[in-house]
Amino acid sequence: MPIAIVNSIASWFLKKRYHQIELFLKYPNEVQHELLINLLQKAKNTEIGKTYDFGSITQYSQFAERLPITSYEENQELFERARKGESNIFWPTPIKWFAKSSGTTAGRSKFIPVSPESLEDCHYAASKDLLCLYLHNNPNSQLFVGKSLRLGGSKELYKENGTVFGDLSAILIDNMPFWAEFSSTPSNEVSLMADWETKMQAIVNETIKENVTSIAGVPSWMLVLLNQVSITTGKENLFDVWPNVEVYFHGGVSFEPYREQYKKLFPKNNFRYYEIYNASEGFFAIQDRNDSNELLLMLDYGIFYEFIPMETYGTSNEKILPLSEVEINKNYAIIITTNAGLWRYKIGDTVRFTSILPYRIKITGRTKHHINAFGEELIIENAESALFRASLLTQSEIIEYTVAPVFMKDKEKGSHEWLIEFKTLPNDFNTFTQLLDKFLQEENSDYEAKRYNNTTLNFPTFHVARKNLFYDWLKKHNKLGGQHKIPRLSNSREYLEELLEMNHL
DSSP states (O other), X not given: OOHHHHHHHHHHHHHHHHHHHHHHHHSHHHHHHHHHHHHHHHTTTSHHHHHTTGGGOOSHHHHHHHSOOBOHHHHHXXXXXXXTTOOSSSOSSOOOEEEEEOOSSOSSOEEEEEOHHHIIIIIIHHHHHHHHHHHHHOTTOOGGGSEEEEEOOOOOOEEETXXXXXXXXXXXXXXXXXXXXXXXXXXXXHHTOSOHHHHHHHHHHHHTTSOEEEEEEOHHHHHHHHHHHHHHHTOSXXXXXXXXXXXXXXXXXOSGGGHHHHHHHXXXXXXXXXXXXXXXXXXXXXXXXXXXXOEEEOOOSXXXXXXXXXXXXXXXXXXXXXXXXXXXXXXXXXXXXXXXXXXXXXXXXXXXXEEETTEEEEEEEETTBEEOSSSOOEEHHHHHHHHHHHHHHHTOEEEEEEEEEEOOBTTBOBEEEEEEEEEEOOSSHHHHHHHHHHHHHHHOHHHHHHHGGGSSBOOOEEEEOOTTHHHHHHHHTTOOSTTOOOOOBOSSSHHHHHHHHHHTO
């Protein structure tokens, strides 16, 4: 199909969809309320719908009073029944697909239901919107001249009791229309290879021959692939491999620790970076402006949002707020109700609103992945901002890291213990550690108060990780590729102790 025709079709779709986006930008709370009532009406004859009498709920207050906040563990029995072939339990449409997810670190797998509605109206709709918003901001884009290099965590799909489970990326690829493969690289056959290390080189060998115009994937794993492309081709500047590449769509982990390394691989100033926020449970937000570090919360994907202020999270005074009551610059845990039958479900992520007209957010971390052993409330957003600043000033590059508390013993004060793997070591390691501690205090006033004159926290301990330590840890736990992540902040020493032991092997 000639590129002019493709661009014409895309432009038509863009204008049509952008009108719908403008609707929820203008009437966000009305759109969310209508969506909630529609979800309740659709599911009123399900088992859970009858239990809570969904059919009689007409207001958010009734919904909030009747339904409890739940976690995966509290839904697991219902999900397992659905996996065994039962239907109409928590969603009326039969659910064939389940996204297998281990979360960030948990050893036990989770199986998240993926309904036909969530596939079409959430995940696929978001993929189209990502292109819509990008093209809206970059009307001279030549995105459709070539292909998108996609890097998922895809493995095989497994059939069981008439249902299918696997990585979300494998489910999405398996359900894509046949024509979608023509605009993507590598081929589905390579994308769905099970062995990560074999697949990595296969992707390199296939994609270096293609006219790649965009890349998409998790920053940490994409960097592994791009470095392998550089080694295979002998090109440090990847525009020498793909002269027409113009944008990187990324999500899954914070981009900040990797930003400078990407700039070296793609040194043109007009190369774009676009962030997305998605998970097995749904697609939530998209960067809607060039050169922004904020994400637009997408309000018409069949997901109703609620939020718990983190200062009340897990306490007897826990508050649950609808979107209309959130405030900017506060940290919230996200609660979702979705068109896959998740009802007031804790996904474990935290966000901070940067704007409420429209609703834009920044991802700040995980409810379980912070350090608060001494009242310091250190979150991933603090750690990664401080790391980025310290790396910039010491000309270092970080591959991965993890942090854990050193608990008080006898009369000894507590502290934090860091394990960092560098691609490029700091020009002065002592300066790096001093700067990192200084910047952490600037980022987090609670941490600063505990560090003041070593009141509660002593200066942190730092270790340099051997080459490939974190990769080897992930490999040992069968977590190579895709959405698997290092536990970067933890109130437990479990991960750090194992990694320190491996560091000396």
